[in-house]
Amino acid sequence: MTIFWRNTLTLAGAATLSLGIAYAQTPDLSDPPAIEGEVVGDHGSHTLRMGLGLSDTSPQYLSSRYFADILEQRTEGRITVNIFPNSQLGDDVQMMEMLQTGSLDMSYPSSSPATTYVQELAVFDLPFLLPSREAAIAVMQSDTAQRMLDAFEGTGIKALTFSENGYRQLTNSARAVESPEDVAGLDVRGLSVRTMENPVHLSIWETLGANPTPMAFGELFSAMEQGVVDGQENPWSTILTSNFYEVQDYGSETRHVYTPFIMMMSQRTWDRLAPEYQELVQEAARQSAEYEIQLSTEYDDWAREQLEERGMQITRLDDDQIAAFQEAVQPVYDRWAPRIGEDLIAEIQSIVDATQ
Numbered sequence: 380m381t382i383f384w385r386n387t388l389t390l391a392g393a394a395t396l397s398l399g400i401a402y403a404q405t406p407d408l409s410d411p412p413a414i415e416g417e418v419v420g421d422h423g424s425h426t427l428r429m430g431l432g433l434s435d436t437s438p439q440y441l442s443s444r445y446f447a448d449i450l451e452q453r454t455e456g457r458i459t460v461n462i463f464p465n466s467q468l469g470d471d472v473q474m475m476e477m478l479q480t481g482s483l484d485m486s487y488p489s490s491s492p493a494t495t496y497v498q499e500l501a502v503f504d505l506p507f508l509l510p511s512r513e514a515a516i517a518v519m520q521s522d523t524a525q526r527m528l529d530a531f532e533g534t535g536i537k538a539l540t541f542s543e544n545g546y547r548q549l550t551n552s553a554r555a556v557e558s559p560e561d562v563a564g565l566d567v568r569g570l571s572v573r574t575m576e577n578p579v580h581l582s583i584w585e586t587l588g589a590n591p592t593p594m595a596f597g598e599l600f601s602a603m604e605q606g607v608v609d610g611q612e613n614p615w616s617t618i619l620t621s622n623f624y625e626v627q628d629y630g631s632e633t634r635h636v637y638t639p640f641i642m643m644m645s646q647r648t649w650d651r652l653a654p655e656y657q658e659l660v661q662e663a664a665r666q667s668a669e670y671e672i673q674l675s676t677e678y679d680d681w682a683r684e685q686l687e688e689r690g691m692q693i694t695r696l697d698d699d700q701i702a703a704f705q706e707a708v709q710p711v712y713d714r715w716a717p718r719i720g721e722d723l724i725a726e727i728q729s730i731v732d733a734t735q
């Protein structure tokens with residue numbers, strides 16, 4: 380932490396002059412890889428609108444900028460992507476509906492609310508399924524994951540690629556949480572926790588004895604500020620870049636679920652693009668996803684330290700404490716595994732095992 384006059388130029392380009400405590404907005408992030416490859420032929424001009432839930436300092440936004448830059452450079456400006464962060468255009472569920480009708484060109488939701496389109500995606504919502512980032516990346520890059528993207532066919536959405544949302548951690552404004560009992564509360568009421576709009580997540584927090592409320596991400600900050608919910612769960616990078624530390628005093632490193640993002644395009648927009656443009660969009664999506672995972676990795680521990688510097692009390696959980704959470708959520712598996720598909724879970728498990 381440094382105290383000085385500061386002209387802060389964030390990567391997103393917003394300049395602010397401030398007096399007081401100046402916290403870094405982002406860690407030392409890798410530059411985007413050089414844009415390589417030929418300029419593609421002239422197949423007309425397109426201006427695409429892309430809506431994001433997260434802020435303009437998030438890895439999601441920064442890598443989407445790289446995606447836009449690839450398209451812009453390799454079409455000599457014929458494809459432009461305008462990015463709207465902070466749920467300006469709607470939340471994940473609304474934006475996916477807009478993709479279906481063609482009133483939005485692109486979005487980048489978590490996989491969890493997308494399970495209404497492709498049910499198999501709920502495998503990612505099973506708690507403690509992916510033990511390491513390496514395992515998660517191997518799964519996201521697998522043929523099994525590609526099959527899930529392909530399964531959007533016919534929904535009005537073209538799913539382009541997975542990338543990292545990350546390991547989700549619990550925060551709240553009521554008490555430090557070290558155990559499932561702290562979530563449920565013994566002498567006090569269970570924590571009210573906002574979840575994504577997804578039944579498995581709801582089930583996790585019900586099983587732990589919390590009072591879960593599904594809610595759009597864009598409404599979350601004010602819901603916590605006004606005490607409508609005690610807490611929420613998201614990766615450290617999101618908790619930092621969405622300023623949740625301003626309204627949440629406690630964090631616990633639960634790592635209970637690893638959720639991916641899915642970069643998506645409206646099928647209508649996709650169908651309007653010439654095949655050569657489609658190929659380029661797909662390539663740019665994959666390249667920017669790799670960059671997003673890199674940025675997200677660089678953000679993770681740094682974001683947790685930044686949150687501590689900004690006053691959040693963060694509880695690290697040891698292996699036994701994590702095991703207690705794992706045991707407590709076993710009923711979620713019993714309930715959901717048959718519906719999600721035992722074969723699919725076994726397939727994911729074997730990809731995970733190969734990385735251990």
Ligand code: KDG
Pocket residue numbers: 431432433439470471487488489544575595596612613
């Ligand atoms: O842009 C993505 C966000 O809208 C959202 O998916 C973030 O993980 C998230 C949440 O908790 O809703």
